[in-house]
């Protein structure tokens with residue numbers, strides 16, 4: 001029986017699942033993803049985690065609990081850095097320890113460290129360390145790593161074609177990975193939704209924000225549709241270099257979209273209790289007011305946020321954009 005590797009459908013699942021999935025499958029493992037977020041999963045996470053944690057971390061705990069009986073291992077890399085001289089939010093660094101000490105009766109946790117801050121080639125070392133848990137065949141591990149990288153590249157290409165990451169993952173799972181296959185979500189308005197993937201693509205946590213906007217005839221674009229070069233160029237406009245990868249993605253994409261004449265408004269989605277989000281929101285809003293008077297909405301979400309309030313604010317935002325258009 002193949003070894004079952006559990007992957008929580010939370011946090012960096014929305015960024016790196018194709019890499020992880022391609023790697024483990026090529027090694028002959030089965031990959032099991034936790035269920036889609038539900039009230040039950042969130043409640044379990046809130047119960048098991050510490051009060052001070054941000055909502056995405058609490059939710060991650062719930063997804064780990066969901067995998068408890070379903071997998072032989074849970075893959076939970078200790079993410080320190082995904083690019084040179086830049087770092088990830090420190091919550092990711094301590095995640096495996098927080099989970100281990102708060103959730104009893106877990107299967108083995110694979111908590112390999114991923115730190116590419118000094119040398120991006122360190123990634124292969126991390127994956128070799130993981131592969132050695134399952135095989136002594138070094139060439140097999142290299143092949144599995146290459147497979148993972150190929151899947152990740154396909155995923156990123158699909159996102160840049162206009163798919164959203166959760167849709168790209170679905171298309172890849174169905175084998176619909178052709179470059180000719182393009183998404184079709186035309187809209188009368190185009191709204192940039194700027195936020196962490198784990199917030200904006202999780203339909204439960206975001207209260208189905210993207211589909212609600214589409215129902216209101218809006219096309220949605222997100223940071224993941226932009227290349228790293230665009231993000232880097234735009235964030236370089238700040239007087240100081242950003243050493244935090246996720247903040248760079250938020251700022252770089254917001255700066256790009258605020259310049260684009262095809263964008264009608266920006267929605268920034270933040271997590272309650274997230275220091276970095278409060279910083280990016282403030283910065284984006286200030287630059288937006290200075291450069292272009294584009295409609296901007298900040299949505300801060302936590303486990304108590306009510307759907308009715310979000311719908312009212314979205315409707316008011318879209319109405320306001322339409323009035324402005326009509327008045328021009």
Ligand code: SF4
Pocket residue numbers: 054055056057089090091092196246271273274275276277
């Ligand atoms: S960036 Fe913010 S929301 Fe994300 S894990 Fe860190 S504190 Fe939580």
